Amino acid sequence: MQPERRVQKLFALVVISFCFLYLGVQALDSTPSVSNNAPKTEITECHFLLKYSHVDQPKSEQLIWAALESLETYLPPELLDKETQVALFKNADEDEALANLEGLVQSLQEAHQAELGPHGAVYLALEGMVASLDDPYTKAMDPKTYQKFQEGLHSRPFGGVGLQLGREEREILVFAVLPETPAAQAGVRPGDTLLAVEEKAVEALAVEEVEALLRGEVGSDVFCRFRRGDKEYTRTLQRVQLHTRSVRGRLVTTEHGFRVGWLSIDTFQDSTARELEEEIDKLLPSAPTGLILDLRDNVGGYVKTALEICSLFLDSGKTVVRIESPDGKEERQTLSARQIGLPLVLLVNKRTASSAEIVTACLQDYGRAKVAGEKTFGKGSVQSLHEFETGGGLKFTTARYTTPKHRLLDGHGLLPDRILKEEDILIYCYEQWTAKR
Numbered sequence: 001m002q003p004e005r006r007v008q009k010l011f012a013l014v015v016i017s018f019c020f021l022y023l024g025v026q027a028l029d030s031t032p033s034v035s036n037n038a039p040k041t042e043i044t045e046c047h048f049l050l051k052y053s054h055v056d057q058p059k060s061e062q063l064i065w066a067a068l069e070s071l072e073t074y075l076p077p078e079l080l081d082k083e084t085q086v087a088l089f090k091n092a093d094e095d096e097a098l099a100n101l102e103g104l105v106q107s108l109q110e111a112h113q114a115e116l117g118p119h120g121a122v123y124l125a126l127e128g129m130v131a132s133l134d135d136p137y138t139k140a141m142d143p144k145t146y147q148k149f150q151e152g153l154h155s156r157p158f159g160g161v162g163l164q165l166g167r168e169e170r171e172i173l174v175f176a177v178l179p180e181t182p183a184a185q186a187g188v189r190p191g192d193t194l195l196a197v198e199e200k201a202v203e204a205l206a207v208e209e210v211e212a213l214l215r216g217e218v219g220s221d222v223f224c225r226f227r228r229g230d231k232e233y234t235r236t237l238q239r240v241q242l243h244t245r246s247v248r249g250r251l252v253t254t255e256h257g258f259r260v261g262w263l264s265i266d267t268f269q270d271s272t273a274r275e276l277e278e279e280i281d282k283l284l285p286s287a288p289t290g291l292i293l294d295l296r297d298n299v300g301g302y303v304k305t306a307l308e309i310c311s312l313f314l315d316s317g318k319t320v321v322r323i324e325s326p327d328g329k330e331e332r333q334t335l336s337a338r339q340i341g342l343p344l345v346l347l348v349n350k351r352t353a354s355s356a357e358i359v360t361a362c363l364q365d366y367g368r369a370k371v372a373g374e375k376t377f378g379k380g381s382v383q384s385l386h387e388f389e390t391g392g393g394l395k396f397t398t399a400r401y402t403t404p405k406h407r408l409l410d411g412h413g414l415l416p417d418r419i420l421k422e423e424d425i426l427i428y429c430y431e432q433w434t435a436k437r
Contacts, residue, residue, distance in 0.1 A: 042388045046126050055397050057326055060094045063129045064101055070128025074108050135397050136167055137383050139206040143391030148212045159218035159239025164299050165207050172202050172210050175351040176297035182237040190297045196225040246272045249279030251286050258430055261288040268301030268355045273308030290343035290433045300354025310362050311336045320362045325399035343433045344369035353377035361403035361414055371416040372428055380409025
């Protein structure tokens with residue numbers, strides 16, 4: 001080891017030892033024994049998962065430095081010096097820097113227990129790591145938040161209010177309102193911003209956390225604050241058990257006798273492809289010229305449902321979506337038992353997302369359907385869950401979707417073949433379908 005390096009490491013160890021002593025004095029009821037041999041916490045686990053399994057594979061230095069910056073409010077004066085921070089956390093090798101971070105966090109936790117709570121310092125550091133990724137779908141959750149998140153995923157039956165939510169920049173938006181639900185009856189509309197649930201601001205929460213707040217015992221009330229345009233409004237919604245079909249079909253006949261089968265798909269559930277096939281079969285005796293798949297305000301759902309829907313309109317063995325992750329690339333293909341040959345137009349808007357975008361991109365790439373409406377949302381990623389031993393959790397992005405023609409969905413969205421409003425869709429269909437005769 002070079003002399004300069006030895007002096008630098010000696011200086012760093014002296015400083016961090018002094019800082020740990022300082023923090024120990026601050027903890028009035030205990031003297032923590034903290035060193036770079038401190039027991040491993042969620043910090044090491046989170047660092048490993050993000051570095052090796054997150055789709056962007058961030059560098060170790062980025063994660064550790066971001067964690068340190070998130071703790072700045074609680075750092076003792078000796079660690080506010082940037083040269084000291086560089087020596088301890090940037091110039092040290094990865095294992096040593098992680099050990100220094102673990103020791104620092106545990107010292108801060110002991111010194112500020114009353115202010116931070118039992119896990120506060122650890123999750124501040126995790127939130128710093130996560131924030132450095134610029135990934136809205138990666139989220140660190142403390143034990144209390146993670147428990148609510150898990151309850152939202154697994155509790156059945158549950159009471160809901162009929163809202164489908166999504167995130168747009170720093171806001172939680174209403175993407176869709178299920179028909180004949182409390183939210184629909186109360187006049188909540190797609191595009192409204194949800195500001196608070198039971199007076200708890202939701203701006204900083206993950207979409208899944210907000211959905212968990214809205215769920216609860218059937219018959220109970222939940223107080224919500226919304227904004228539409230520049231005006232706020234509140235609604236008290238009663239939770240009900242939701243039993244709604246995800247597909248609704250109707251025959252539309254124009255004044256010229258032009259017949260169109262209009263199929264609205266609200267979400268991609270387990271049963272959606274079967275429901276779609278049933279609704280199409282109801283329309284076929286009326287001999288429609290073509291079909292509109294209305295995917296507006298559809299925030300997606302199961303990827304396998306997207307495969308099943310595409311399989312209704314494409315030959316078997318066609319690539320529907322490519323999934324790209326640090327482990328490699330995977331293709332999902334159609335398995336067609338039946339092909340419906342009617343002309344197709346897909347109607348989309350800025351709240352069409354995720355699996356609904358997979359269907360849109362696939363059928364557009366193969367020229368099987370025209371796409372009309374607005375540019376879609378651009379959510380094309382896969383998240384995984386990891387539970388920490390202490391009860392918290394990490395939701396992180398492990399893969400991204402690309403289309404059959406290698407278009408990236410995440411953060412980009414899809415441009416329609418024709419930008420138009422709903423009132424013009426039947427004219428567009430007439431132009432497309434009669435031109436092919």
